[in-house]
Amino acid sequence: MASVYFTPGPAQLYPTVAGHLQTALDKQVFSQSHRSQAFKDLYKRADAGLRALFNLPEDYAIYFTGSATEIWERSLQSLTAQKTYHLVNGSFSKKYLDHAKWLGRDAQVLQVPFGKGFSLEEVQVPGGTELLAITQNETSSGVCMPVSDIHALREKFPEPLISVDMVSGAPYAALDFSKVDMAFFSVQKGFGLPAGLGVWLVNGRCREVAAGLEGKQYTGGHHSIASLQDQYQQFQTPFTPNVLDIFLLTHVVEDMLTKGIETIRQETEAKAHQVYTFLEESSLFAPFVQEKAHRSPTVIVADVLEKPAAEVISLLKKQGMVLGSGYGASKEKQIRIANFPAIFEQEMDTLVKALRQL
Amino acid sequence: MASVYFTPGPAQLYPTVAGHLQTALDKQVFSQSHRSQAFKDLYKRADAGLRALFNLPEDYAIYFTGSATEIWERSLQSLTAQKTYHLVNGSFSKKYLDHAKWLGRDAQVLQVPFGKGFSLEEVQVPGGTELLAITQNETSSGVCMPVSDIHALREKFPEPLISVDMVSGAPYAALDFSKVDMAFFSVQKGFGLPAGLGVWLVNGRCREVAAGLEGKQYTGGHHSIASLQDQYQQFQTPFTPNVLDIFLLTHVVEDMLTKGIETIRQETEAKAHQVYTFLEESSLFAPFVQEKAHRSPTVIVADVLEKPAAEVISLLKKQGMVLGSGYGASKEKQIRIANFPAIFEQEMDTLVKALRQL
Structure with missing residues (x-):
């Protein structure tokens, strides 16, 4: 699989x-x-x-x-x-x-x-x-x-x-x-x-x-x-x-x-909106970047608040979803979610649902 | 094909x-x-x-x-x-x-x-x-x-x-x-x-x-x-x-x-020997490198004596064999035959037979 x-x-x-x-x-x-x-x-x-x-x-x-x-x-x-x-x-x-x-x-x-x-x-x-x-x-x-x-x-x-x-x-x-x-x-x-x-x-x-x-x-x-x-x-x-x-x-x-670059851009923004909205509502996660205008639509970084980030990554991996770890010194407490054009809206939806259930 | x-x-x-x-x-x-x-x-x-x-x-x-x-x-x-x-x-x-x-x-x-x-x-x-x-x-x-x-x-x-x-x-x-x-x-x-x-x-x-x-x-x-x-x-x-x-x-x-590197070396030498022997006997081709000790077993360069090299390349291509052209200024009068491990002995045999019939 x-x-x-x-x-x-x-x-x-x-x-x-x-x-x-x-x-x-x-x-x-x-x-x-x-x-x-x-x-x-x-x-x-x-x-x-x-x-x-x-x-x-x-x-x-x-x-x-x-x-x-x-x-x-x-x-x-x-x-x-x-x-x-x-x-x-x-x-x-x-x-x-x-x-x-x-x-x-x-x-x-x-x-x-x-x-x-x-x-x-x-x-x-x-x-x-x-x-x-x-x-x-x-x-x-x-x-x-x-x-x-x-x-x-x-x-x-x-x-x-x-x-x-x-x-x-x-x-x-x-x-x-x-x-x-x-x-x-x-x-x-x-x-x-x-x-x-x-x-x-x-x-x-x-x-x-x-x-x-x-x-x-x-x-x-x-x-x-x-x-x-x-x-x-x-x-x-x-x-x-x-x-x-x-x-x-x-x-x-x-x-x-x-497909059309405009469609790709719209889909990217829709997927990013979904993830950031979830991160803001979540008690386990928070968007790392505070200033909204500076939040990347393509690489989304989240603080993991109550667990080691590695645990989140490991749990998702078992469900067939591979997340990025935080970069360098942030490895222990952050996850990175790439939102590239290869990710279908349906797949991002499944990811957000899975994160919500942690 | x-x-x-x-x-x-x-x-x-x-x-x-x-x-x-x-x-x-x-x-x-x-x-x-x-x-x-x-x-x-x-x-x-x-x-x-x-x-x-x-x-x-x-x-x-x-x-x-x-x-x-x-x-x-x-x-x-x-x-x-x-x-x-x-x-x-x-x-x-x-x-x-x-x-x-x-x-x-x-x-x-x-x-x-x-x-x-x-x-x-x-x-x-x-x-x-x-x-x-x-x-x-x-x-x-x-x-x-x-x-x-x-x-x-x-x-x-x-x-x-x-x-x-x-x-x-x-x-x-x-x-x-x-x-x-x-x-x-x-x-x-x-x-x-x-x-x-x-x-x-x-x-x-x-x-x-x-x-x-x-x-x-x-x-x-x-x-x-x-x-x-x-x-x-x-x-x-x-x-x-x-x-x-x-x-x-x-x-x-x-x-x-x-497979064994010694086997690969022996096969390379056998294939090279076959090609150089043909080139020496041929009236249409001749080995470009005169000094035998300096003839590469892996990249064999031949002068084409009586036709444009491009014609030879074109004829062979129709038979499903792609030769290299001569390098730079030698393009008109030379062909290059790579004798790498990916070339089977049978394939080199077929090539030499085809060259012989030109």
Whole structure:
């Protein structure tokens, strides 16, 4: 009997994944050369689908990397020489900052406590900042930044490139890509695919900045923006990519387009509303994030009040529902419930009923 | 009707891959957290299998990256500060050199023409060289370096770390890992898996050198040897890895161990012998590599003498056999025949018969 994975990544597979995988095996897609026309056609199709799903402006390019973690590093190498500014409120936003420090950047930070979001007035990006790093959805704490706040930061700070980590927010987050410069995600969260692929959305302004830094510093080797763009122009990659994930992503994106991104967003919000409403009423649970506007619709974190969180997780597991544990130090007292598109409304309903009966 | 892929990577899938993939889907392996005990157990099992297959000395560690391309970069970042030395005889050995140059290393090179190997007397590694980069099997030209030559280089040059690119030679190449310091491969060649995973075998001496460079330079961020080792000690990875490929690798390695690596080597040599014997007798084809000791058993490159190579490839394709084209500028006049463990003796027999009848 299959379980339902409410884990925040790796996560429940999108319902169509197994079928697409069988099609790819039947067609021997994974034996095809990554320099073949068949691969170029696949990349082109992935590109078209992602452009439609995210409503990308014309000047965006789409690159593939080994992981979103790698994009933290590559974006800093190709787009910055000195000054970066990071909004940090959890483990993943902090990792972007760590990468900047490892690379020797003058990395400024606005840090707020775990479980908190940012108010726009607090954010003061110094002049000369090359890149403003925003984590749209903190997978560790369940805090999101409303896309309207991200858009407002663009108005307030036109100078720095704005980089948006939307690893656990895509494709739900209705980001206006004309108001940021790059964004990225990995496929094992909201797209419900096996892990092993990072997707990097990069606008023309980034490519100009990257071109200006070429030859002046190490910009990322085979995965510099210059090298990725050079290959992208023929729908190729600088290395042998994870063709399996690119194939699955292409087809799942098309499935999502068929369903409609607006429908996916509405369903996501309805499921999230159901869970948060229950958490507020419950005596055993409470929403961890206090500020309603900062509560993530895609990764819901709850305090467990009267039992060890592990007991809750264990009880649900016996009923075929796998919850995420709290991140790091919060493991003992929190649970995380991913509300990705792969989770049916019916499944979330069953989960909430089960939590209610604990 | 399925084709047989004699392409040098992505290549024919190992015969058991589809079955293992179905098992993983049934067990929901791709939804499991990469921080779970289940993943640690998987990594541990992959580690045990690879140790047995390669007969690794105790002090080796095994890391996973996004690709072998990435290992070119990471090995240079973590193991060298200044001087490297590269044996270059094709496109892939040159790429390792390119990475060293991009990273600003003083990269010395011994370069011989495409299609040639190295004689040991030519190799003169200067004192102070930190890393000697050897490509055990040049996928572009079909030239291999016999493992006995690699072992002799260790005797001759005890000082530099010896790094062996065995991307298209593993697991066939019977390298004595006590006589090198690191080696690496990707899984879409000799292991017959979908692309998207690099495997890095690293000895204790490398880890000591890496530790000495930590804090003095950028050693590769999340994929520095220090960071990879830190996670490896708990059978974890610094980022969400390609669990699907790690799962398949684990099981295919176990299948290979059941069959026996000696049997695989003997079969590889028998198949290679059959192809090279045909090429020597043929009036339409000739072995590209003249020096017999340097002819790769795993990637066989042939000149096509009287027709465009594309015509040969097209004719074979109609018979359900997919050959590799010549690499780069050799595309018009060469074919490449991968002789990986996934190719049955019967299939190679059918291929040679078909080539004979052209």
